[in-house]
Amino acid sequence: MINFNALNREQRDAVRCVKGPVVVVAGAGTGKTRTIAYRTAHMLEVGIEPGAILAITFTNKAAREMRERISAMVGFDTCTDITISTIHSLCARILRDDIDKVGRDTSFTIFDTSDQVGIIRKALAKHGFDPRKNEPRALQFGISTLKNIYPPVDVDDIADPVMSRVFPTYNKMLEDNNALDFDDLLLFAIRVLDIPECRDRYRERFRYVMVDEFQDINDIQYGIVRRLVGKRSNIYVVGDDDQSIYGWRGAVVDNFLNFEEDFAGAREVKLERNYRSTGVILEASGAVIENNEKRRRKKLWTSGKAGDPIGMIEALDEQDEATLVIDCIVGDKQRLNMKYGDFAILYRTNAQSRVFEEKLVRMGISYILIGGTRFFERKEIKDMTAFLRVMHNPEDETALLRVINYPPRGIGATSLDRIRDAALEARRPLFHCLEYAVHSDNIPKKARKGVARFLEVIEAARQKLKAGGLATAGKFIVDELDIENAVRKSYSDRNEADRRFMNVEEWINSLIEYESNEPKPTIEGYLENVALMTDEQEVDTELKEDSITMMTVHSAKGLEFHTVFIVGAEEKLLPHEKSIQDGSIDEERRLFYVAMTRARRKLYISYAAERRRYGETQPRITSRFVGEIPEELFSYQSVKDIEERRLESGKKLASTSLKRIAMMLED
DNA sequence: TCACACCAATTTTTT
DNA sequence: ATTGGTGTGA
Numbered sequence: 001m002i003n004f005n006a007l008n009r010e011q012r013d014a015v016r017c018v019k020g021p022v023v024v025v026a027g028a029g030t031g032k033t034r035t036i037a038y039r040t041a042h043m044l045e046v047g048i049e050p051g052a053i054l055a056i057t058f059t060n061k062a063a064r065e066m067r068e069r070i071s072a073m074v075g076f077d078t079c080t081d082i083t084i085s086t087i088h089s090l091c092a093r094i095l096r097d098d099i100d101k102v103g104r105d106t107s108f109t110i111f112d113t114s115d116q117v118g119i120i121r122k123a124l125a126k127h128g129f130d131p132r133k134n135e136p137r138a139l140q141f142g143i144s145t146l147k148n149i150y151p152p153v154d155v156d157d158i159a160d161p162v163m164s165r166v167f168p169t170y171n172k173m174l175e176d177n178n179a180l181d182f183d184d185l186l187l188f189a190i191r192v193l194d195i196p197e198c199r200d201r202y203r204e205r206f207r208y209v210m211v212d213e214f215q216d217i218n219d220i221q222y223g224i225v226r227r228l229v230g231k232r233s234n235i236y237v238v239g240d241d242d243q244s245i246y247g248w249r250g251a252v253v254d255n256f257l258n259f260e261e262d263f264a265g266a267r268e269v270k271l272e273r274n275y276r277s278t279g280v281i282l283e284a285s286g287a288v289i290e291n292n293e294k295r296r297r298k299k300l301w302t303s304g305k306a307g308d309p310i311g312m313i314e315a316l317d318e319q320d321e322a323t324l325v326i327d328c329i330v331g332d333k334q335r336l337n338m339k340y341g342d343f344a345i346l347y348r349t350n351a352q353s354r355v356f357e358e359k360l361v362r363m364g365i366s367y368i369l370i371g372g373t374r375f376f377e378r379k380e381i382k383d384m385t386a387f388l389r390v391m392h393n394p395e396d397e398t399a400l401l402r403v404i405n406y407p408p409r410g411i412g413a414t415s416l417d418r419i420r421d422a423a424l425e426a427r428r429p430l431f432h433c434l435e436y437a438v439h440s441d442n443i444p445k446k447a448r449k450g451v452a453r454f455l456e457v458i459e460a461a462r463q464k465l466k467a468g469g470l471a472t473a474g475k476f477i478v479d480e481l482d483i484e485n486a487v488r489k490s491y492s493d494r495n496e497a498d499r500r501f502m503n504v505e506e507w508i509n510s511l512i513e514y515e516s517n518e519p520k521p522t523i524e525g526y527l528e529n530v531a532l533m534t535d536e537q538e539v540d541t542e543l544k545e546d547s548i549t550m551m552t553v554h555s556a557k558g559l560e561f562h563t564v565f566i567v568g569a570e571e572k573l574l575p576h577e578k579s580i581q582d583g584s585i586d587e588e589r590r591l592f593y594v595a596m597t598r599a600r601r602k603l604y605i606s607y608a609a610e611r612r613r614y615g616e617t618q619p620r621i622t623s624r625f626v627g628e629i630p631e632e633l634f635s636y637q638s639v640k641d642i643e644e645r646r647l648e649s650g651k652k653l654a655s656t657s658l659k660r661i662a663m664m665l666e667d
Numbered sequence: 668t669c670a671c672a673c674c675a676a677t678t679t680t681t682t
Numbered sequence: 683a684t685t686g687g688t689g690t691g692a
Contacts (some may be wrong), residue, residue: 088681577678
């Protein structure tokens with residue numbers, strides 16, 4: 001039996017809503033996850049089957065956390081029957097079952113960003129465009145933006161001459177690879193859900209739909225949700241418009257602001273009592289976010305103490321910033337008897353983590369880095385995964401080309417071109433033509449042998465997979481092809497080579513882990529996890545307690561820490577230069593707000609007088625958001641000795657920053 | 668065909 | 683500062 005006394009009045013209201021459309025406006029730190037967990041338990045208590053509940057989250061981390069919380073309340077076994085997943089994973093699962101209804105093969109591969117960039121390069125080449133003038137990465141972003149417009153844009157309406165040619169070619173290439181990109185997962189899911197019998201089947205199954213972080217949903221995602229919900233209207237959305245930070249991905253806050261228009265008679269519950277942060281942090285973050293116009297008005301309050309002032313850290317440059325921040329952490333830890341796990345360093349861009357990493361490594365302080373170049377995006381890991389992709393989906397030409405000559409086995413560009421011509425002529429996927437290539441006499445003997453060897457290894461690996469499972473097959477490939485040697489050859493630096501090969505070993509570990517965690521492990525299941533990164537390497541709690549967490553503000557959403565450092569609070573960084581250019585300052589402000597509200601007890605904000613970028617030093621200006629915080633709420637952490645430190649380090653600052661620091665010293 | 672050297676561009680944020 | 687992509691010579 002649920003103890004309703006453990007909740008405040010607003011939370012109770014929110015928990016009791018089981019049927020019909022409901023929108024919960026949950027400010028930062030108002031016990032949102034708790035409310036969701038209680039509501040789920042309540043639903044089960046009134047007799048709703050766990051299998052009928054679908055909870056959609058925005059990130060994998062959020063999904064995992066929600067599952068933990070619900071599991072703690074209703075028990076692990078019941079919880080496994082509840083579908084809790086990101087919208088992308090949900091769509092992938094729908095498509096594994098039903099994409100054949102819209103004319104595609106169910107053994108499709110999911111292409112990640114670098115796979116996409118790869119085929120965009122080829123598409124550019126095919127149309128004779130210069131990849132240096134038309135940056136593939138920018139095009140990839142453009143294509144994604146295009147695919148996230150709903151209803152879809154007619155190809156004939158694309159004004160840009162490059163895009164109008166590349167876009168269809170890109171899509172055709174995906175299809176030829178029997179592959180989908182992230183956006184296709186959603187687009188094809190919509191097509192499947194537009195087939196009445198499919199739609200009805202899913203509606204029958206998911207009778208209660210909940211969407212977390214609803215303020216970040218875009219029109220396509222909303223389209224999927226609406227198709228799933230149907231007329232029954234058991235939709236429960238939770239969100240906070242002040243924390244909408246994915247506008248660049250097509251998120252439309254209006255969907256949240258106007259929810260009542262789409263679902264007539266929707267109930268609104270506001271959670272405004274904050275349990276997380278001190279009065280100072282709430283007041284400061286409130287003062288910042290108030291500068292945004294378009295929002296559902298709400299005022300967070302707490303019955304707790306005002307707490308410490310916000311610590312402002314002024315640094316000479318990014319090196320100095322890292323030193324000061326880490327010193328501050330070490331000091332606080334000792335003084336207040338804390339653990340490293342109580343601290344988080346948040347930054348706007350992943351690149352900022354490097355300086356901190358280097359310093360922490362040197363000082364022997366352990367840290368957890370979230371995001372960045374993710375494990376599965378590393379070259380050596382992509383190579384290994386490509387073998388699995390070829391085994392599973394031979395039409396995945398991108399993966400095939402990646403490994404057909406890796407490690408080098410005498411198959412050069414010329415031979416490949418010839419085989420590919422043959423494939424094109426025979427209108428068969430490249431892989432099927434490899435067998436013919438082995439006997440073809442217009443291909444060098446060395447290359448023929450190489451192809452034969454490649455086919456042999458793939459076939460043998462398939463056998464291993466059948467007989468001994470994924471990890472066995474993976475280990476086989478690594479051993480059989482002497483990947484260790486291949487890795488060492490491509491990195492002359494010993495340490496680098498060691499690290500890279502350790503990653504490969506870690507990859508085998510990931511296979512073993514997947515097999516032991518999954519009730520029904522399959523190769524497509526594994527590849528799906530990799531592509532959607534469902535399987536973020538779980539850090540064991542012991543390590544977590546004694547490590548500083550570092551991540552972007554984006555990935556910090558939904559998390560909280562005792563002490564938070566927002567670093568690089570400078571114009572052109574936070575707010576980011578790009579956002580200043582296209583006038584999306586409001587979103588940057590929300591980002592700053594999200595960062596501030598991650599802190600429970602203590603918040604530090606740091607900025608530097610100059611910063612190196614591409615090896616060049618530029619003067620920096622403190623972020624406008626810092627100026628929006630009432631002065632009485634903060635104290636300077638290190639202003640007294642900044643001049644001293646400058647002299648000590650013998651550093652000459654760019655004149656503007658010197659002037660700025662001199663002014664600050666006068667205050 | 669491969670290894671090495673040089674050159675260029677990179678830095679938003681996630682699935 | 684790093685990294686990947688391209689070009690050249692063996």
